[in-house]
Amino acid sequence: MEFIKVESLSFTYPECTAPAVDSVSFAAEQGSFNVLCGATGCGKSTLLRLFKRELEVRGERSGRILYRGTPTDKLETKVSASRIGFVMQDPEQQIVTDKVWHELAFGLESLGTPQDVIARRTAEMASYFGIGSLYEKNTAELSGGQKQLLNLAAVMVMQPELLILDEPTAQLDPVAASDFISTLKKLNDDFGLTIMIAEHRLEEVIPLCSQLLIMERGRIILSGSPRDVIPRITDADIMSGMPSAARLFSSLDGRGACPVTVREGRDFLTGSYRNSARKIEENEYTHSPDTALGFKDVYFRYSKESPDVLNGLSFSIYTGELVCILGGNGSGKTTSLCTAAGLLRAYSGTVRVFGRKLKEYRNQSLYRGCLAMLPQDVKTVFLKNTVREELADAGIAPEELPFSLDDVLERHPYDLSGGQQQLAALAKVLAVKPRLLLLDEPTKALDPAAKLNIGRVLRKLRDEGMTIAIVTHDVEFAALFADRCMMFFNGKIVSEGTPRSFFADNSFYTTAISRMTRGFFDNAVTVTDAAELCRRNGAADDTD
Amino acid sequence: MRSFSEFNPAVVFLYFMFVTGPAMFCSNPVILVLSLAGAVTFFLVRNGSAHLKSHLGFFLLFVILALINPLISHNGVTVLFVLNNNPVTLEALLYGINSAVMVIAALYWLRSLTQIMTGDRLMYIFGRFSPKLALLISMTLRFVPLFSRQTAKTRNAQKALGLYKDDNIIDTILGDMRVYSIVITWALENGIITADSMSARGYGTGRRTSFSVFRMGLRDVILLIVTGALFAVCCIAAAQGSLKFGFYPALSRLQTDSTALAGIICYGVLAFLPSVIDMEVNIRWNLLRSRA
Numbered sequence: 097m098e099f100i101k102v103e104s105l106s107f108t109y110p111e112c113t114a115p116a117v118d119s120v121s122f123a124a125e126q127g128s129f130n131v132l133c134g135a136t137g138c139g140k141s142t143l144l145r146l147f148k149r150e151l152e153v154r155g156e157r158s159g160r161i162l163y164r165g166t167p168t169d170k171l172e173t174k175v176s177a178s179r180i181g182f183v184m185q186d187p188e189q190q191i192v193t194d195k196v197w198h199e200l201a202f203g204l205e206s207l208g209t210p211q212d213v214i215a216r217r218t219a220e221m222a223s224y225f226g227i228g229s230l231y232e233k234n235t236a237e238l239s240g241g242q243k244q245l246l247n248l249a250a251v252m253v254m255q256p257e258l259l260i261l262d263e264p265t266a267q268l269d270p271v272a273a274s275d276f277i278s279t280l281k282k283l284n285d286d287f288g289l290t291i292m293i294a295e296h297r298l299e300e301v302i303p304l305c306s307q308l309l310i311m312e313r314g315r316i317i318l319s320g321s322p323r324d325v326i327p328r329i330t331d332a333d334i335m336s337g338m339p340s341a342a343r344l345f346s347s348l349d350g351r352g353a354c355p356v357t358v359r360e361g362r363d364f365l366t367g368s369y370r371n372s373a374r375k376i377e378e379n380e381y382t383h384s385p386d387t388a389l390g391f392k393d394v395y396f397r398y399s400k401e402s403p404d405v406l407n408g409l410s411f412s413i414y415t416g417e418l419v420c421i422l423g424g425n426g427s428g429k430t431t432s433l434c435t436a437a438g439l440l441r442a443y444s445g446t447v448r449v450f451g452r453k454l455k456e457y458r459n460q461s462l463y464r465g466c467l468a469m470l471p472q473d474v475k476t477v478f479l480k481n482t483v484r485e486e487l488a489d490a491g492i493a494p495e496e497l498p499f500s501l502d503d504v505l506e507r508h509p510y511d512l513s514g515g516q517q518q519l520a521a522l523a524k525v526l527a528v529k530p531r532l533l534l535l536d537e538p539t540k541a542l543d544p545a546a547k548l549n550i551g552r553v554l555r556k557l558r559d560e561g562m563t564i565a566i567v568t569h570d571v572e573f574a575a576l577f578a579d580r581c582m583m584f585f586n587g588k589i590v591s592e593g594t595p596r597s598f599f600a601d602n603s604f605y606t607t608a609i610s611r612m613t614r615g616f617f618d619n620a621v622t623v624t625d626a627a628e629l630c631r632r633n634g635a636a637d638d639t640d
Numbered sequence: 641m642r643s644f645s646e647f648n649p650a651v652v653f654l655y656f657m658f659v660t661g662p663a664m665f666c667s668n669p670v671i672l673v674l675s676l677a678g679a680v681t682f683f684l685v686r687n688g689s690a691h692l693k694s695h696l697g698f699f700l701l702f703v704i705l706a707l708i709n710p711l712i713s714h715n716g717v718t719v720l721f722v723l724n725n726n727p728v729t730l731e732a733l734l735y736g737i738n739s740a741v742m743v744i745a746a747l748y749w750l751r752s753l754t755q756i757m758t759g760d761r762l763m764y765i766f767g768r769f770s771p772k773l774a775l776l777i778s779m780t781l782r783f784v785p786l787f788s789r790q791t792a793k794t795r796n797a798q799k800a801l802g803l804y805k806d807d808n809i810i811d812t813i814l815g816d817m818r819v820y821s822i823v824i825t826w827a828l829e830n831g832i833i834t835a836d837s838m839s840a841r842g843y844g845t846g847r848r849t850s851f852s853v854f855r856m857g858l859r860d861v862i863l864l865i866v867t868g869a870l871f872a873v874c875c876i877a878a879a880q881g882s883l884k885f886g887f888y889p890a891l892s893r894l895q896t897d898s899t900a901l902a903g904i905i906c907y908g909v910l911a912f913l914p915s916v917i918d919m920e921v922n923i924r925w926n927l928l929r930s931r932a
Contacts, residue, residue: 181840206841208848231853
């Protein structure tokens with residue numbers, strides 16, 4: 097008897113003709129690590145929710161899901177609630193209570209578990225997840241990564257056998273995300289926990305994966321072990337989310353086993369290709385002489401007692417550039433953007449926007465045709481009930497936009513996917529015709545296709561003369577789209593350069609391809625770079 | 641070795657009831673002075689030299705409260721002087737001071753109480769009556785700061801987009817209204833996800849239990865019995881009329897029979913008990929450290 101068996105499962109939302117989930121069948125063994133991927137809106141979330149009776153939504157359903165041979169809708173309520181765990185995307189909104197210990201206890205309280213059992217299980221879980229020191233804290237004090245670990249721990253106290261996760265790392269920065277993924281691996285290894293995860297960030301998940309399921313328009317089009325499945329992917333959007341090693345392999349039409357980790361990718365490269373041509377030639381980068389945003393010896397702190405967040409920060413962004421500012425959490429990236437946008441005031445140093453000091457812009461003139469900033473949480477940009485009203489409110493017609501929002505004009509901004517939200521927010525910003533655009537983590541929570549799309553839109557805006565400064569964690573995005581990259585550390589900029597030289601010089605804070613080709617090629621940072629160099633060099637066995 | 645605030649919240653809460661009760665319902669000046677002294681000492685033991693400015697504020701309030709009564713009440717037999725054809729009497733002045741002591745003492749107890757009784761402690765106390773109420777309190781405590789943070793974030797976002805004007809008061813109000821309306825939508829949206837997260841973890845499948853990190857230990861029971869007994873003695877003394885004191889028309893004599901003395905001594909012990917517990921903890925800690 098299989099642990100999980102899905103039998104021709106279909107689901108149609110009310111007032112929809114096309115099914116969101118369309119005759120899906122697959123099986124999963126106990127202790128397997130299943131990864132579900134596909135573009136936004138392909139039915140992943142709907143499928144995952146069908147596993148959990150408590151989360152059922154209204155609609156037409158046929159087929160069934162068997163959990164240890166019992167259909168999920170016939171499971172006892174307590175079994176369904178505790179044996180199938182569910183973790184959602186947003187770390188903040190899943191948290192119910194104000195204290196960490198209470199959040200951990202919540203599920204067990206709901207099941208009516210006696211006090212002493214709750215005490216033991218929450219203590220156990222807190223120690224296992226390394227959040228023991230946070231036990232008595234307020235949930236509001238935790239960082240995003242800690243919140244998501246808490247959500248996972250709060251599900252794990254109920255001792256589930258199947259754990260379902262719907263894009264759990266989408267809102268996390270890369271360090272927290274990889275922490276989270278390694279915790280999943282540990283749970284899978286230590287307890288044989290069965291995992292079913294929908295993800296966009298596949299670089300780290302695929303190596304753990306025992307069954308990869310690719311979804312498209314409600315159907316599972318490919319399934320099996322990642323090494324078998326990835327070479328068979330034809331859709332470019334889905335391919336763009338796969339690990340770099342696998343993408344390089346498939347863009348070179350490689351033979352043999354598909355590599356999925358950096359190490360395997362390296363073995364594949366060194367085993368199959370020569371490296372007499374090591375370098376991609378670059379034209380000297382020239383920027384315009386005019387400064388759009390200039391920081392000079394800027395110091396900032398949040399309160400008198402706290403340490404400096406900006407610590408003698410100096411840098412210049414020139415007009416017509418697209419600059420990515422990278423750096424770890426708490427390095428002061430977002431603070432520097434808020435300072436540039438006049439939301440925070442530095443206690444020392446000068447900030448100039450187009451040559452004028454910030455305080456010379458009076459009565460909001462800074463925000464009129466000059467500078468605009470998109471915050472990290474784009475939901476805070478929206479005030480109206482439909483996208484059309486939003487645009488009208490901001491004073492821009494849909495036709496004036498450099499991209500199309502026609503499909504979503506009548507929808508509520510909150511109902512859009514992450515990528516569409518980002519575009520709608522960008523549209524509102526464009527209404528004030530800024531010459532300098534500041535963006536805070538624009539690729540957060542986007543699927544790979546939406547990331548590429550946003551990148552292309554920003555490129556287009558830059559070509560039309562806009563200066564764009566982006567604060568991001570996303571090294572792959574920066575490598576693809578930036579003119580220049582800067583590394584932020586401890587309140588100042590420590591290095592800068594064009595993406596190729598910047599990422600080739602970094603050893604850890606760099607793209608997977610750069611790590612893969614270190615010492616073999618000199619400055620390959622993207623899959624295209626590496627593939628180009630491989631083609632130039634030719635296969636290793638050609639000479640023999 | 642636990643400081644007073646670390647005792648079981650229910651015991652601590654009852655203590656505050658015990659100590660403020662007699663001070664509120666009897667006008668015996670000795671009891672009131674003991675109450676004020678106990679309250680201020682406890683606050684100082686807990687906070688040290690922090691909040692210095694606020695003490696000044698409370699002192700001013702004390703002076704104002706003490707002076708108002710003689711200005712509006714002209715009862716009493718000992719006239720000090722005449723102001724605008726109205727006699728100002730010694731008895732009214734003393735009565736004013738006495739009430740001011742009572743009010744300021746109550747305020748100081750309240751300050752310590754609000755410092756100690758954090759949300760989770762209150763929830764522990766009220767959660768015993770209803771696990772649902774406990775959850776509601778906990779969710780509210782989480783939600784209110786979340787809501788105001790989202791409001792601030794939205795306002796900043798609108799400002800940096802150049803869509804939020806605060807040049808004049810009308811613009812500010814209109815802008816705020818737009819922000820509030822969307823933050824409410826956000827809260828409802830948020831609520832749906834939170835509700836999903838709750839039902840996914842079995843909310844509503846049956847009777848809930850209420851878990852808490854607080855335990856009732858032997859020391860808590862002892863403290864409860866001691867404070868309860870002290871309170872009982874004060875009550876008996878008050879019930880027998882031994883703590884009665886009148887200001888009008890002339891000051892009555894303080895009673896010094898054994899019941900009155902017992903009541904006053906017990907109240908004094910009660911009022912200084914938390915300060916003694918906290919100071920003892922400090923001293924014991926320093927001793928332990930110096931020996932090590």
